Amino acid sequence: MDRSGSGSGTRRGFLGGAVGGALALTAGAAVTDGSGAAAAPRRTAGRAARTARRVAVLGGGVAGLTAAHELAERGFQVTVYERKPHGLGGKARSMDVPESARGGRRPLPGEHGFRFIPGIYHNLPDTLRRIPFPGNANGCHDNLVASTEVMLARTGGRENLRFPFAVVGTPPPVLTPDSFTRMLIGLLDAAVHAPPHEVAYFANRLLVYFTSCDARRRETWERVPWWTFLKAEEMSYDYQRLLAIGITRNIVATKAEIASTRTVASVIEAFVFNLLGRGADGQPDRVLNLPTNEAWIDPWVAHLRSLGVEFRVGWSVRELKPADGRISGAVVTDPRGAGQLITADYFVQAMPVEHARRTWNAAVRAADPQLARCDRLQTDWMTGIQFYLTEPTPVIHGHVNHVDSPWALTSVSQAQYWKDRSFPADYGDGTVADCLSVDISEWDRPGILYGRTAKECTREEVAREVWAQMKAGLNDSGAAVLRDGALHSWFLDPAVGGLGTPAPTNDEQLLIHPTGTWFNRPTARTAVPNLFLAGDYVAVDIDLATMEGANEAARRAVNALLDEAGSGAERCAVLRPYQAPEFAPLKSDDARRHRLGLRNAFDLG
Incomplete structure (x- = not known):
């Protein structure tokens, strides 16, 4: 520092x-x-x-x-x-792949990492609605496209787990601790293959957190690691990999052993209510229907200029x-x-x-x-790489969580969402048909090809390693989901430098949330x-x-x-996360118990 x-x-x-x-x-x-x-x-x-x-x-x-x-x-x-000369939009921007355009086409679109705008967001969608976009009644917000499922890709021939969002079904109209726990167990059974008693225990832990008062969340759960809160050390590999490690590395970009329970569980809480259709702006998984700058950042900057904003890049x-x-x-x-x-x-x-x-x-x-x-x-590395393919490769209509990958990969096939674009006609040299965008969340564990961490690999080795780790989960049951012959090229975020040297750098890192982080924000x-x-x-x-x-x-x-x-202008709306009214009395009781030094009423230890 x-x-x-x-x-x-x-x-x-x-x-x-x-x-x-x-x-x-x-x-x-x-x-x-x-x-x-x-x-x-x-x-x-x-x-x-x-x-x-x-x-x-x-x-x-x-x-x-x-x-x-x-x-x-x-x-x-x-x-x-x-x-940065082309940095408007920050980590959210897309960027041109240098020297990739041919025949009057646009350059191939690269990015720091794929855009993910879930229904748990409220403030950002409000801004998107206020950015004009030609032909859209609701501005850039109308450029959001909902995914329909998520996949957990397993290695070693294990079955890949697909979770269509439609399996949620009709949630109970009124949530009680019992109906809520049963619903959570049903969702988890559909999404993971952990032992039933472990699934039930995980559901109980979520109920404990969801009914915890704000003071307990802040004063207790902020200081408890997610790994400890889940008793992950005592559980099966699948419980650890899917419910402890997978969530924290792929969503929160931190390690389960140190991540704050308050941070991880608060995000899960928001997604659960999003799945239930409660207080959400839209579907749980949404992406943009164009590269980010085309769908959002460029129209935003143009609108701000029209309002008189000046830019010094x-x-x-x-x-x-x-x-x-x-x-x-x-x-x-x-x-x-x-x-x-x-x-x-x-x-x-x-x-x-x-x-x-x-x-x-x-x-x-x-x-x-x-x-x-x-x-x-504290900050850590969570950085994107894009693979450009010569054939459409819509693995699923949503994101793939490569839960067994050493580098904690998450990916999405983008061309299927960009209905107003033809990749061969609009981008690159005319041979690229799809873009598989991948986030690398773990840079300090050895890979499967070279036995080195991502930071220890060269840029070319990082690309080969990520490709191999994705194939290990998608191709291990015999289907050639990813074909080497279809790989045209790749693009790794230029913010990463010095890979394969003693001093790797990352100019665009991500805030992580070890226990106690909240008190320093x-x-x-x-x-x-x-x-x-x-x-x-x-x-x-x-x-x-x-x-x-x-x-x-x-x-x-x-x-x-x-x-x-001393301005008389109207204040900005600050839109708050959804809170289930049925849980308000339970949280009130928990506040009393917390003041008395008692554990949450549903906490089985």
Whole structure:
């Protein structure tokens, strides 16, 4: 972590930075240290704060674009600064495969990882509806396409498990602990082949969590690893692989042995109610009907430009500069590599946490202790690779979870969803018919071809290894689902570098959630009056690094900014996850039990 920023971590150091001195700084200069120890004031209300209108949004990912959208609709002058020349959209963007276009076609579409926009999301879909798209009554939201099933691909000749979402059937109109547990056991029996008593125990653990009060979730389950909560050590291989490890590595991108129960179980809770059709925006599994930039990011940027938003791409933020109790400016490097100081009335920092915290010097950190706690937040690698095939290969109409793969792979065949595109006619050299997009969630376990981790492999070896691991699950029963002869080419996220060397790097990592992570996640409002945080690491309702979390954090940041500015504009809607009314009395009783030091009423231990 870069702690070499200016200032001493004191209130005097924070207040002492002079604007005139900052204007003369180069990109690498520093403010002189101070002494003493006191916190900066939380608010500075007054005429200047109420009338200021200029906002610098630092970061052009989902959080930054959401903040710009909400602010522009409310009349603010917004400039978005994005460090990558083609980085608008952040990890959500699609990107062109270099030198892949022929004969007037578009380049092959690559991406950091496939888009997955489940029905548990509410804030992001609201934004999608407000982005105009030609021919769509509901804007970009109408570009969402529902999948109909999910597959758990097993290796060693074991049967692949297919779970059509239709098997849920008609849920009970009123949930009771008994009816809910029976329903969960039925769902799990249809989805996994673990021993019946283990399935029943897993269902009980979910009931315990679903009926736990907020205080127990936060104070107890946040500190308990998912592996421990499930008693996975005592269970069968299939229980461990499907219900403990598979969920955490493929959905939450962290290890079951360390992942917070609160994080994992909260996501499962949302998906269960989504499957039941309760409080959902749509189907549990949805993707886009075009490459992400075509279906969403490019129309979004065009709409924001029409609202007056300005974009500065290729501008990298180096350091925030304090003066007079506020952020006076940000030192940036422009596309030519020159250092500049940008100024604004308000700053919304919408950068990933691993990049944002490098810009907080000692004086900024001293102004708000929650910024320093962000150093404890952990990130990991979850990165995508795309395989381009010369024949349509719709493995299933949905995602494939390669649960036995050492590198925790998840994949989806994309051409089947892109009905308005013909791959051979529209992309590449005219011979590509499909794109199999794969997420690699585990980079530190040996593979099956070379016996090395993904980080230890070269880029070419990573591609061969991923292909082999997918074939091990899809082709092991005799069917040639994936054919070597159909493989045209592949594209690995360029954010990954140095593979096969002693110093591999990943410029676009993912926040993970070991136990206790929640206590280090900051709020959108900071103690610096004109600095606000937006990103999937901010404390929001969906306790997971997602586009939904980034969108919600941006809404909260904008609302805090409106409060600080004394604005009369309508506040952004912050849409909350669904809560089953039948469980409210059970949670209330659990709150009483928790205060008395008793376990949840359904907790069998």
